[in-house]
Amino acid sequence: MFDTLTRSFQSVLRKLRGYGILTEENIRAALDELRVALLEADVQYEIADQFIERLRQRCIGEEVPRGVAPGQQVIRRLYEELTRLLGQARRDFKWAGRPMALMLLGLHGAGKTTTAAKLARRWVAEKKKVLLVACDLRRPAAVEQLRILAGQVGADLVVPEPGETVVRVAERAVKKGARELYDVAIYDTGGRFEIDEELVGELRDLKKVVRPHNVVLVLDAAIGQTSVQVARRFHEAVGLTGLILTKLDGDARGGAALSVHAATGVPIHLVGVGERPEDLEPFHPDRMAARILGMGDVLTMVEKVQQAAQTAERFPGPSAPPPAKLTMDELLQQLRAARKMGPVQSLLEMLPGAARLGQDALRKAAESSETDLRKFEAIILSMTPAERRNPDILDASRRRRIAAGSGTSVTDVNELMRRYKVARKFYAQARSGKIPRLPGLF
Ligand SMILES: Nc1nc2c(ncn2[C@@H]2O[C@H](COP(=O)(O)OP(=O)(O)OP(=O)(O)O)[C@@H](O)[C@H]2O)c(=O)[nH]1
Ligand SMILES: [Mg+2]
Structure with a gap:
């Protein structure tokens, strides 16, 4: 979503790098350009200034x-x-009480219900006992939506009974949460097209009953400058403790992400990057800043690679410890982990300089590395167990046999061997704790 901003920033950075000596004049010109870039990205002008x-x-x-x-x-x-500007350091929710009570509020369609389910999914996966509470009486469909989502993510649910007020539902949920020892209770509230007295009254009443540890505004990143007013008004009316920005996968220009922390002083905890329950990511101000500057979100990528490597099935057996020397078995496992991380293109996009490459080049690079991964996997699978354990025994005739067996060419086998040898060196260093273990060559 920050493509335009990144491009403008990079043009300024290129100029700055080019100067041997920086004069006040140069700096002033660069700052003027940066200011225009921020305003074009829909950052509120006071905040930009x-x-x-x-x-x-x-x-x-x-x-x-x-x-x-x-x-x-x-x-x-x-x-x-x-x-x-983005909030300095990553901030988690306040973890207090049992259950920890979290209230989600925001305008109509901001993504509250979807986000409630995303959070529930995350915590259920951490083996927490999660209660979802439907505090939206205006739209009967909203309760149904939450019921379906709760089923999908494996959370329990409290819904309004006929004739109940929102406050009454919340009271029941508070009792249930305490009695049945839930770890987390998430209160999904109803939204409006704008903040009015009735909504504010309802949220305040709810807050009195629930006494939430976290009062979190769910904010649609696509609403641009308006987000600042919305966030400020909710903060004044009910007192927020944090923010979740949704729809960062859309074509919003990024102004909301850059402005809302400054406008409210509360942290952005997480960001929504799609409609599915898994499309929720922690928000790291430093990484986001690096990404905006086009330095690439290398850290997020490293984390993804490591997570995928951890969850990938081990080969050959689930309990085999990593061998002292990089074998082809271990390499195969890492290749599979790399493929599990999802489309190679989305990983490439996080690399430094990706914004400059353009979509076409990225797609080509992604296609070719995906073909490589498939080829290498086939080659390794055509090796005998002894060859996989000790690839150094691969002479010309073995290589010909493997190429024929895997439907590739001897050149492909040679290429895999070349990269394997480089990877083996890295692997040895990684095992001695010098560098993170990354299938970065593939
Ligand atoms: N692309 C994208 N869509 C999202 C995201 N979060 C929510 N949505 C979509 O936004 C729409 C509204 O989401 P809801 O969760 O129903 O919003 P709400 O705030 O509960 O709305 P009300 O209950 O009517 O106030 C749905 O179509 C969601 O799928 C996101 O991070 N990315
Ligand atoms: Mg809703």
Whole structure:
């Protein structure tokens, strides 16, 4: 969603890098360009101005340490200020009480019900006992929607009985939560097209009964500048503790993500990146800043790779410990883990410089590495167990046999061997704890 912003930022960064000496003039021009980029991304203008002013104060007249290019120093400050704008550090919900009570509120269609299910799914997976509470009486379909989602994600549910008020439903849920020792209770409230007295009254009444540890505004990132007013008004009316931004997978320009923390002072906990229950990601201000600057969200990628590697089935047996030396079996397991991470393209997009490459180039790169992965897997599967354990025994005739057996060519087998040898070196270093273990060559 930050494509346009990233492109404008990168053009400024390129200029900054190019200067041998930075004058006040250069910096001012760069800051002006950055300000325009922020406004175009739909950042509220007061917030954009404050941001640029802070950056200006930090950059102008600053001594640049020896060995650091002046432009680089400015880029570093920009990264730091962006991280700060987005909330500085990752913040989890407040985990207190049993059950921990979390109230979701927001405008109509913001994604409250979907997000309630996403959160429930996440916590059920962590073996928590989760209760979903339907506090939306205006739309009977809303209760049905939550019922279906609760079933899908394996959470329990409290729904209104005929004639009950929202407050009454909540009272029942609070009792049930305490009596049956739930770990978490998520209260899904009803939304409106705008914040009015009735909605605020209802939310305040609910808050009195539920006494939530977390009061979280669910905010549609696509509403741009309006998000700042919405967040401020909800904060004033009910007192928020945090935010969840939804629809970051859409074509919004990013203004909401960049403005709402500054507008409210409360953290963005998570972001919604799709309609499915699994489309919820933790929000890391520093990673998001790096991503916006086009430095690539390398950390998120590393995490994904590691998670996939952990959950991937082990080969040959579930309890086999990783061997001391990289074998083809181990490599096969890592290749499968890499394929499990989902489309290679979405991983490539997180790499530094991806924004500059363009969609076409990314698609081609993704296609070719997916073909490679498939080929390499076939080749390894055509090896004998002894060859997989000790690939050094692969002479020309074995390679010909393997190529024929896997429907590939000797060139392909040679290419796999070449990459295997490089990977083996990394692997040895990783095992001695020097670098993270990554199937980065594949
Ligand atoms: N693409 C995308 N769609 C989302 C996301 N979160 C929610 N949606 C969609 O947004 C629409 C509204 O979501 P709901 O969860 O029903 O919104 P709500 O806030 O509960 O709405 P009300 O109950 O009417 O106030 C649905 O079609 C969801 O699938 C997201 O992160 N990405
Ligand atoms: Mg709803």
